[in-house]
Amino acid sequence: MEYEAVIGLEVHVQIKTESKIFSGSRSGYGYEPNTLVDPVVLGLPGSLPVMNKTALDGIIKAGLALNCTVPDYCKWDRKNYFYPDSPNNYQITQYDQPICDGGFVEIEMEGETRAVMGSHRKVALTRIHLENDVGKLNHFAEDSLVDYNRAFTPLMEIVSEPDMHSGAEAFAFLTAIRQTMIYCGISDCDMEKGQMRADANISVRPVGQKELGAKIELKNLNSITGVKNGIEYEIKRQTQELKKGRKMTQATWRWDADLGRTELMREKEDAHDYRYFPDPDLMPVRIDDEWRERIRCEIPELPFDKQRRFMQQYDIPYSITSVLVPDWELSEYFERAAKQMPKWAQAIGNYVTNDLLRELSDSNTALSECKISPDGLLSLVEVIEKGVITKQIAKDVFIEMFNTGESATEVIERKGLKPDFDEGQVKDWCQEVVDENPRPVEDFRSGNDKALNALLGQVMKKSRGKASPQIVQGLLKELLS
Amino acid sequence: MAEAPHIDIDKVAELARIALTEEEKTKFSSQLESILGYIDKLNELDTTNVEPTAHPHSVENVWREDRATSELPTCEAVKNAPKQRQNMFVVPKVVE
Numbered sequence: 001m002e003y004e005a006v007i008g009l010e011v012h013v014q015i016k017t018e019s020k021i022f023s024g025s026r027s028g029y030g031y032e033p034n035t036l037v038d039p040v041v042l043g044l045p046g047s048l049p050v051m052n053k054t055a056l057d058g059i060i061k062a063g064l065a066l067n068c069t070v071p072d073y074c075k076w077d078r079k080n081y082f083y084p085d086s087p088n089n090y091q092i093t094q095y096d097q098p099i100c101d102g103g104f105v106e107i108e109m110e111g112e113t114r115a116v117m118g119s120h121r122k123v124a125l126t127r128i129h130l131e132n133d134v135g136k137l138n139h140f141a142e143d144s145l146v147d148y149n150r151a152f153t154p155l156m157e158i159v160s161e162p163d164m165h166s167g168a169e170a171f172a173f174l175t176a177i178r179q180t181m182i183y184c185g186i187s188d189c190d191m192e193k194g195q196m197r198a199d200a201n202i203s204v205r206p207v208g209q210k211e212l213g214a215k216i217e218l219k220n221l222n223s224i225t226g227v228k229n230g231i232e233y234e235i236k237r238q239t240q241e242l243k244k245g246r247k248m249t250q251a252t253w254r255w256d257a258d259l260g261r262t263e264l265m266r267e268k269e270d271a272h273d274y275r276y277f278p279d280p281d282l283m284p285v286r287i288d289d290e291w292r293e294r295i296r297c298e299i300p301e302l303p304f305d306k307q308r309r310f311m312q313q314y315d316i317p318y319s320i321t322s323v324l325v326p327d328w329e330l331s332e333y334f335e336r337a338a339k340q341m342p343k344w345a346q347a348i349g350n351y352v353t354n355d356l357l358r359e360l361s362d363s364n365t366a367l368s369e370c371k372i373s374p375d376g377l378l379s380l381v382e383v384i385e386k387g388v389i390t391k392q393i394a395k396d397v398f399i400e401m402f403n404t405g406e407s408a409t410e411v412i413e414r415k416g417l418k419p420d421f422d423e424g425q426v427k428d429w430c431q432e433v434v435d436e437n438p439r440p441v442e443d444f445r446s447g448n449d450k451a452l453n454a455l456l457g458q459v460m461k462k463s464r465g466k467a468s469p470q471i472v473q474g475l476l477k478e479l480l481s
Numbered sequence: 482m483a484e485a486p487h488i489d490i491d492k493v494a495e496l497a498r499i500a501l502t503e504e505e506k507t508k509f510s511s512q513l514e515s516i517l518g519y520i521d522k523l524n525e526l527d528t529t530n531v532e533p534t535a536h537p538h539s540v541e542n543v544w545r546e547d548r549a550t551s552e553l554p555t556c557e558a559v560k561n562a563p564k565q566r567q568n569m570f571v572v573p574k575v576v577e
Contacts, residue, residue, distance in 0.1 A: 137575065142574060
């Protein structure tokens with residue numbers, strides 16, 4: 001019998017704000033324990049929460065970017081449970097009236113090769129709601145220590161429909177959410193810092209069966225790759241169990257990335273009863289068209305839209321766009337140069353995705369600190385395209401520009417890289433080479449195009465590598481026609 | 482009038498993480514049931530045309546700008562904890 005997996009994800013994303021969601025202590029990562037706390041965060045008696053306007057703007061932006069409906073009205077509820085990560089014994093969240101409804105995430109599956117665009121599809125969302133993050137527990141042999149720095153960081157929960165069927169789809173889903181959040185400036189989504197976290201609900205059923213199989217919740221998926229590997233392992237495990245005729249029961253498992261396997265955390269959900277009720281400390285939120293439109297205007301062109309436009313408008317290959325677009329700054333850098341000279345876009349794209357990225361990474365420099373401006377790069381592409389210098393020489397010019405911040409022409413002047421001959425001289429060399437090499441000339445004339453390379457090499461030698469191969473090629477063809 | 486509400490005192494005690502003696506169970510059951518009975522009175526009202534409300538005040542959109550204001554000094558924050566170590570709150574070992 002054939003089996004299929006059905007997967008839903010719950011993705012938690014912290015919203016980047018200066019202060020906490022319901023109080024004035026700072027939001028941040030990597031601080032000394034319990035330094036980002038105040039009476040609200042610690043749930044001290046008499047403290048009262050007040051909403052952070054920027055956190056509301058952030059989730060509305062996320063919702064609109066992910067194609068959700070943002071209803072006119074939402075409210076706050078308490079989710080009651082006892083656990084030391086929450087000193088209030090409840091989490092402030094949204095139960096039946098979330099701030100964002102429905103929506104979908106456009107995802108891209110891996111293509112056949114890196115040069116080929118993969119297939120795209122939409123993964124349906126159920127909702128996105130806002131809640132406070134909770135404290136972090138550090139477990140020791142005898143006891144646990146609690147740090148509440150993370151508590152009350154604004155946290156979105158993006159809930160998907162059970163609409164995915166493989167680890168690869170879940171991977172693509174998280175990648176798409178991450179890029180959208182980064183483009184919109186809502187979150188940096190650094191999973192190592194806990195800014196994005198994911199739990200998966202996975203069930204397996206025989207193909208053709210309508211009802212879903214028993215739901216296994218998978219936790220501890222600490223990286224995007226972890227999500228993919230954990231889900232793939234769990235699908236395999238459940239399928240094997242079913243094939244052996246065993247029945248699956250609802251349970252929570254955890255992914256162990258080091259051992260590369262999942263392990264049982266708890267059998268039956270101990271019948272969670274969170275006793276949700278409206279939080280009397282917080283007023284409901286009413287959102288009007290003006291507010292929605294103001295936020296909508298702040299949403300930049302989203303990654304997949306930008307990628308499609310780059311391919312169309314600049315006629316550059318997918319492989320270049322797939323390096324440029326995931327990095328918003330890099331794609332902006334490219335476009336600042338390319339839009340001035342669209343016909344050179346491919347050359348610009350090549351320089352940005354190869355030479356520029358290599359030099360930035362080798363020198364551990366951020367793009368914002370880079371000494372070559374988009375205009376500077378354009379000046380280099382221009383001298384190559386116009387045949388002033390060869391691509392070989394341009395490589396050295398690029399490194400000089402990267403180190404000094406000079407323009408291409410300045411480097412060429414300073415280092416005397418400009419050819420010390422004119423086109424008449426190049427013509428003479430071409431004539432000489434044609435006269436001196438009757439054999440390749442004969443070969444070329446009888447239809448062997450490759451023979452031209454031998455002649456080209458000879459001319460380049462005479463010019464000590466400074467002549468433009470394109471121009472020489474043109475001249476030779478002219479002479480031989 | 483609807484029949485008298487019944488409360489599952491064991492479940493309520495479990496949810497509140499408190500241990501009750503048999504005597505207390507009997508006592509609190511009847512107290513809680515009478516409270517529920519009182520609240521049940523609301524069901525006698527016809528609320529067909531009444532909008533549900535999340536808050537007794539009709540105030541909406543109460544918020545603050547995103548500015549970091551102040552924090553409690555760490556020593557103050559952990560001062561009243563029954564047990565503290567390394568500026569963190571010590572709790573019994575809990576592994577979910």
